[in-house]
Amino acid sequence: MFKLPLTKVSQRVFLLLLLACPLFSYAQVVNNIEQFNQAVKTLAPGDTLVMANGVWRDVELVFKGKGHKNKPIKLKAQTPGKVIISGQSNLSFSGEYLVVEGLVFKDGYTPTGEVIAFRTSLDDLANHSRLTNVVVDDFSHPERQLSDLWVAVYGKNNRIDHNTFVNKRNRGVTFAVRMNSEGSRKNNHIIEYNYFGPRQVLGANGGETLRIGTSHYSREYANTLVQYNYFDRTNGEHEIISNKSSGNTFRGNVFYEAQGTLTMRHGHYTRVENNYFLGNRKPNTGGIRIINEHQTVNNNYLYGLTGHRFRGALVIMNGVPNSPPNRYDPVIESTMNNNIVIDSDYIQLCAGADAERSAPPSSTEMQNNIIMGKHNLSPFTVFDDISGISFKGNVLNKDASNPIQSGFSSEPYSVRENQHGLRVPAQKLIDKIAFGEVKLPVTKAETGANFYPKQDRHVAFQSGQTLLVKAGTDTLVSALNRSQPGDTLVLENGGEYLLTRFANIQHPVTIMAKAGEKPIIRSEKPSFIVIENGGALEVENLWFDGAESPDYKGNSVIRTSRYSMNINYALSVRNVKVTDLNVNGFFYFFKAHPGTFADYIEILDSEMVNITGAILQLNKETDDLGVYSVENLTLSGNTFKDIKEEVATVYRGGTDESTFGPMVTVNNNRLINVGKGSTHRSGASMYFHGVQKLHIANTEWDNSAPLELYLTNGEPITLIEDIQLKNTPKIRANNTGYQLNNVTYK
Known part of the structure; x- marks a missing residue:
């Protein structure tokens, strides 16, 4: 560890500053975990702890300090993006007015249950602190079904902004606001301008991208604000966002080709406003699902969503009478008003109705919504009694059928692309519901860490080189060992190929022959071909x-x-x-x-x-x-x-x-x-x-x-x-x- 040296030119300035400010702050550069741990003990308000560029492997970083509002204590990368935290590593921090910025977590996974935690113990939480310009990329446990969290937010009044979270591959929520103590409730956190990048289908529960609270604390207030984030193909499971607490606001977020919904799973008094859902007709893309009391879903734009039942564009659920906290509170005094729904297939009312979920919505409004679609001309599905929903001022295209007898007018299907590249209905209809300008509230480029490119890493079949493979013993195995992602291995028509060892597939690859007589492949192993992790x-x-x-x-x-x-x-x-x-x-x-x-x-x-x-x-x-x-x-x-x-x-x-x-x-x-x-x-x-x-x-x-x-x-x-x-x-x-x-x- 060392203090950043002062140049000769700046020595006179330094002396003047020292005389004027006895609490002069320092930036300290540390090169390894031992120096890091020693430096943390010395931090004072206004200090900056700088992690030297390079790979920090197998480190559990514990950052504690008490800064002031105008003099936070900072932990930052020497160069944003050049400090790589890898191996079995994590970061926890606690105290007041702390800032963490510029770090990248990749090529590893947490040895505990959390990668980044806003606490260092059950009682030591982070308050008035900030996580910014940080990346977590494929920092995933190799065991698919083992669960961990990438970011666990505790404490109060924290801000999480301009971070990139991409390619979580194992079970567990990407980002969670925790409420398991009084010190983390009524937290007033702000989560904004983050890029939540692609998350593959998990094929199991536990693949949410963002969760606020849990069912145990769902009737407690979090008062968390989630705004201007970009959710890009976050396909883990059907709850992209799982709201499980009260008093939260989701506004100005964009969901791009994301399979699933923003779900008010538990908790009351949630506001969902001015969010944009761009399904682009991709499978299972969904919108907004209302459960519980006093929920507000207003002025959202939903385009090209194909999901059905719980994954519909707009969904109002049935509830369980006298529901326990972990089930489904009935929908009471909620609104689904002034939304624009374009070319989306399903609007589900009283969804989930069964012997248990037998309480239909009550004292609820669905008013002034514009619904224009040409792909499914029967967009409404009604599963139970909808007399508790007030329908008024809604617009549906003329050629669509509608089981709801009142509260709708019919207009010709008329949709155009506006100057912002979005599909919109006639302007007179937009003006009638006072929706305002139809324009993305945030762009992909405005979100995430500013140094980290948003690259699509999917490798398509037959996107690489073509390799000719001669017939013979293990020639195919040798060719696979030489191949690169996306390569095509072309076998000889009518050739005979014998495998005496496993043909391991470790990346996307094509094995084929041109039209004509098929080459024959035999194997002396119990399996001809083994698809390994990363293979296709x-x-x-x-x-x-x-x-x-x-x-x-x-x-x-x-x-x-x-x-x-x-x-x-x-x-x-x-x-x-x-x-x-x-x-x-x-x-x-x-x-x-x-x-x-x-x-x-x-x-x-x-x-x-x-x-x-x-x-x-x-x-x-x-x-x-x-x-x-x-x-x-x-x-x-x-x-x-x-x-x-x-x-x-x-x-x-x-x-x-x-x-x-x-x-x-x-x-x-x-x-x-x-x-x-x-x-x-x-x-x-x-x-x-x-x-x-x-x-x-x-x-x-x-x-x-x-x-x-x-x-x-x-x-x-x-x-x-x-x-x-x-x-x-x-x-x-x-x-x-x-x-x-x-x-x-x-």
Whole structure:
């Protein structure tokens, strides 16, 4: 540790300052954790503790001090963005009038439950303090289901601004305001101008981006202000923001292509005003969900939102009579007024109505909203008694149907793009509700750390170089080891490829052959290909054959890592032939191990014959906590013949309502002698348990086991149409909550 030296030129100035100000402040530069800890003990109001540029690895930084309002104590990077905190590290700070700025957390994870904590012990909290220009980027625990918080705010009167939080990959809220002591309630925190960057689908509860409070303290007041933040594709779960306390305000925030909603899950007297939701017709994009009493949802702009039920553009929930704090308080004396909803599919009233949630809204208004949409002409869904909602002055386009008898006028669908690039209705309608100028309240560029670029790190298939791979033994393995993200490996038409070791996929890569005779791939290992953390695979015009495979129970052509993968993968299989996976009784085409998650899996235009296991085994998340293995599954244009187990077995157990998937599409397939193996446990040709959206069409079963469904919570949408069952039993299901159209039996 050393004091910043004074130059000779400035010595005379320094003496004058010293005489004038006996409390002269210093900046101290520290180079390691030992110097840091020693320096913290000496800090006085107005001092600055400077962390030297470089990588600080495996450090637990504890920053304490008592500054003054006009002389805060600062902890800052020597150069913003050049101090990298990595490994198993974290930061906690407590005291008064502290400022933390310019640090970057990456390439590691916290050894505790919090990366940045506004406290150093249960009783030592940070007040009147600021976190600014700080980055947390993929500082994620490698165990996907282990939970931690990136930022945990305690104390009172703190400001969190111009920070970047991007790529949280494990379970846990990205940013949480904690209220577990009196010293953290009625906190008056300000959270503003932060960039909440992409967060992948978690496939489980616990993927919120921002949470204020918890159900235990939900009737306490936080009085937190959340304004002018940018939520960019924050897709962890269906609650992007989970409000779980009272007296909070959300205004001027932008939600860009974010799957989920701003949810008033618990707490009362919440204000949601002048926020912009830009779904751009992306799947599961949602808006605002009202639960509880005295909620205000006014003057928000919602465009291109496709989410349904709890993920609708505007949602008013049913509640539980005399609800305990952790369930659903009924909606009472709330407003959903003066909002503009453009090309968004669903407005849900009394959502969640069931035997428990039996209390409809009361003394509530839905007035002066403009609703213009061309994609779904039946936007309103009413689940229960809406007599407690007052409808007045709303506008709906003429060609849309409406189950609500009064409080709406009809106008032609007329939407244009304004000078700010936003889709808007006629100006006379905007003026009528006094909405004001339709313009983003904050831009992406105005948020986040000013030194940290907002780069999209997604690597597309076939975006890199093309590598030609000669036939032979382990030539494919060698080529994979040389490949870079996005590369395409092109095999020789008709060539023979033998694998004597695992072909490990560690980044997005394509393995394919050009049109013509398929190259054949065999393996001497129990799995041909292993998708590791960070990997994604596309295969096209290949032939996988099991003739050289060892006699091991549980063989597979492709599988995920046996270890937890905190980066989502994708698997695309197109025009592929698979034969003779029959060396033992349980040989699978693809197996997903627990703790892994696919954004999508697709098998298209392929032929798979003589297989003793399943084609897709996606049923290993069996804790019944709403966890599952794949978000989107597509089977189209395939022939599956002589398959002893299922073509697909997909499992999502439990009753949790925090996630969207799985979503499954099965179209134009043939199943011949599928699911009739003597050791087959489910006795089904396809088994779908807890799938939230299932569409099966134009598919033929011949001499096969039945399709089996297990429909669970969440009002799953299950449509089966234009199918043919030849020498195949009828569909088995635990209830009749599915739609069946045009089924032919032979």
